Amino acid sequence: MNYHISKRAASLSPSLTLAIDSKAKAMKAAGEDVVGFGAGEPDFDTPQHIKDACSKALADGFTKYTPSSGIPELRQAIADKFQRENGLTYKPSQVIVSCGGKHSCYNVILATCEEGDEVIIPAPYWLSYPEMAKLAGATPVVINTSDKTEFKVTPAQLRAAITPRTRLFILTTPSNPTGSVYTPEEVKALGDICVEKGVLIMSDEIYEHLLYDGAVHKSVASFSPAHKDHTIIVHGFAKAWSMTGWRLGFLAAPEPIAKAIDAIQSHSTSNPTSFAQKGGVAALTGPQDHLPKWLAEYAKRRTYAWQKLNSIPGISCVNSKGAFYLFPNISQVGLKSADFCARLLEQEKVAAVPGIAFGADDYLRISYATSLANIEKGLDRLEKFVKGLNK
Secondary structure, three states: OOOOOOHHHHOOOOOHHHHHHHHHHHHHHOOOOOEEOOOOOOOOOOOHHHHHHHHHHHHOOOOOOOOOOOOHHHHHHHHHHHHHHHOOOOOHHHEEEEOOHHHHHHHHHHHHOOOOOEEEEEEOOOOHHHHHHHHOOOEEEEEEOOHHHOOOOOHHHHHHHOOOOEEEEEEEOOOOOOOOOOOHHHHHHHHHHHHHHOOEEEEEOOOOOOEOOOOOOOOHHHOOHHHHHOEEEEEEOOOOOOOHHHOOEEEEOOHHHHHHHHHHHHHOOOOOOHHHHHHHHHHHHOOOOHHHHHHHHHHHHHHHHHHHHHHOOOOEOOOOOEOOEEOOEOOOOOOOHHHHHHHHHHHHOEEOEEHHHHOOOOEEEEEOOOOHHHHHHHHHHHHHHHHHHOO
């Protein structure tokens, strides 16, 4: 039978990060000694008090439907987080709890964009942003950056990209895949242009707690009431609390946008998992003493990996200031990123994500959310691979 596949679905590119991670796991399951730099998830366990809150919710029978946009207790805890940490006042009705940070991003784009609209996306970008724009019928407009500017888009680039059809600008700081962090001054300058031009900002802040070398995170929404009115913040529990599999995200938005997203969610997923939401409450209101320990370990790994990458002939790498990624430049080794990563995995059993997935074919993404021993072994193999190319 010839099945009809919608243009919407047929236009999408599969997630290369998930595909590479799946292949690496399959090779490991077959007994091969694979070092995985692909997955963007912490290697630390979810803090125990969060798991305990979820277990208690299950034991108490908290297993039924909840309001589609989350339980009031969690929406209030999120509003309190924004007030406490970001100086932003949101009513719980402006907060939507979703089935992961990715779900929050998709809901925002679906609620604000339609056929004929344009979404400005700086590259390197998180690989799902352009696909989400296409699913909403909008056109992704990519602004290219490079390691020469620490992968940051400039105000001049943003201003030049805006047209009468521009609906949304996606700002990600700290960045996946590069680890770059915009300074408060840089964030404000981009936000000023969006306010001036009447362009909405989707500010992806899921890595806000993972910062190094004195880097500071300041939300674009916090600069003025006008900035806040133009901003939807997307966030989640995956990175700072190692809750990737819990599928629990959240966003804060102007009331009309929040209501629209609530309506969309009520007809798509309905509520996020009930007992996972109790874990989310514990994550926000409980102790945060795990984070300094994780950051200290990430910082050690980052420094080693950055120094090692820069010691390999033909590879250069700017240091990250946030998240847990490095984005080395491989333009001098003679291979484009997909071929490089395919051969690296086949020959040396090292899984990295090709930069083409993020709109930057001269780079690859290395996640240091794995043990230092794994990083040492994997980068030694990568060095051997690169040196073998030059023979």
